[in-house]
Amino acid sequence: MSTVEKLAILGAGPAGLTAAIYAARAFLAPLVFVGPSFGGQIATTTEVENFPGFPEGLQGPELSERMRTQAERFGARLIEETITRVDFSRRPFHLWSEAGEYQAQAVIIATGATPRKLGVPGEDAFIGRGVSYCATCDGFFFRDKEIVVVGGGDSAFQEALFLTKFGRRVRIVHRRDQFRAGATLQKRVMEHPKIELVRSTVVERILGNGKVERLELRSTQTEQRWTTEADGVFIFIGHEPNTQLFRGQLAMTDDGYLIVDNRLHTSVEGVFAAGEVHDNWFRQAITSAGFGCMAAMEAEKFLDH
Ligand SMILES: Cc1cc2nc3c(=O)[nH]c(=O)nc-3n(C[C@H](O)[C@H](O)[C@H](O)COP(=O)(O)OP(=O)(O)OC[C@H]3O[C@@H](n4cnc5c(N)ncnc54)[C@H](O)[C@@H]3O)c2cc1C
Missing domain, CATH: 3.50.50.60 (FAD/NAD(P)-binding domain)
Incomplete structure (x- = not known):
């Protein structure tokens, strides 16, 4: 049987990485599942000019790398695995990737969303270039x-x-x-x-x-x-929240966004959500990072009790 983690974080975009920084500094040694794209959406862009603290702007991948370094400095552990199945009906919660089974007392879901693409030639090549x-x-x-x-x-x-x-x-x-x-x-x-x-x-x-x-x-x-x-x-032809694997386990809107209260608790106690996986309104790196901070603080309180 796998060891029981205190906190598992699903996703390594701005929300997941910020949650990891806060949770690691609270000595929760979070296990972060990176999923299919380290850095998330922000890592797919070139110039980021609106993230506070970087007056000259910086490249999206560099912002993600800086967040990773900060999270690891305090003891977060990132693993390059994608969660494919979860069981939130019992505690500790159970999670599966292609590589194995994990257990955690609390979970933060930060799996983000994917903007729908046109799927035409030139689209991917010119992301961030027009x-x-x-x-x-x-x-x-x-x-x-x-x-x-x-x-x-x-x-x-x-x-x-x-x-x-x-x-x-x-x-x-x-x-x-x-x-x-x-x-x-x-x-x-x-x-x-x-x-x-x-x-x-x-x-x-x-x-x-x-x-x-x-x-x-x-x-x-x-x-x-x-x-x-x-x-x-x-x-602007829509966004797909990355929530398919939570269907039937967590409450979500008709279009698949996780439903949270104002402290980012999902419908299951001990499972929190942060970032574009529940927020289809602001959709910014800084707001997603803010949600990551909130979710980690709530997870810490939950684990403390
Ligand atoms: C091209 C582009 C340019 C942008 N430019 C800016 C900008 O300049 N400024 C700004 O503020 N915002 C910008 N944004 C928006 C910003 O990138 C997003 O708001 C932000 O990345 C959302 O963060 P998130 O952590 O919620 O989700 P995401 O960034 O979507 O990250 C989701 C993470 O979850 C992981 N994941 C998914 N499924 C699983 C799974 N099953 N198991 C484990 N992990 C999983 C992914 O691998 C990824 O790491 C841009 C977005 C795009 C697409």
Whole structure:
């Protein structure tokens, strides 16, 4: 039988790594399962200019490495394994990876979310070089530039309005003729002098030399294709919380986000959640890190009792 850990942390993005720093400094020696991507989403980007304490900005992977070093300095143990099954119906809680079985008295879930991708050529190659999934993070880099927003829901419309602060023009490209965004948002967008709507159109390819320069578009009605100038492509077609393995064990919203109280307790006592796995609103590295801190402090109190 495996030894019983005090605290297991699932995920090594800003939420999981911050939880690890706090828990390690409380002598909980947390075991951190890194999962499929060390550093999480922030490690996939180049320039991070809005994380406090780094006035010159820094690269996403460097921010993650710094968090790891800080967590390990105080005794956190990171292992490159992905949790594939959990049993939260008994204590200690049971967790399984491909490599084996683990037990823990408390668990922090920080498995994050994954922005839905278009899946077109050029998308992955230009992430951080013109392709973005976060207007708050990257809008600033596109002052007086040509911006294309992809999507037709509330997020796409809200973010398009925000991006008008920066771009000289913002075009919203949507595959359908109708938009899902709420009526008030639609009205604001349609009345905005900087925004143009491009309906019944999909992005086929993202093109450029080292950074995004053009998009190949296709009409879903006529099949006609054309190329258009673009410096930034902001893709807002949804996020998938990484919560499939908790189905049936923890309460979650219809779209799969974990339900937590205001101290980040999930529906099972002793299991906490931190970051984008429950937060589909702020979606920032700093807010996720803040949630990680909160979850670790609550886990420490839970274990103390
Ligand atoms: C391209 C891009 C650029 C961004 N730029 C900025 C920016 O400039 N500033 C900013 O503040 N925010 C930015 N963001 C948003 C920021 O990255 C996220 O808000 C933040 O990373 C969320 O942190 P998280 O820890 O909650 O989850 P994530 O970062 O999603 O991390 C999830 C972690 O969980 C792990 N995991 C998943 N499943 C399992 C499993 N089954 N078992 C174990 N581990 C698992 C993953 O491996 C990963 O380590 C950006 C996001 C993207 C996509």
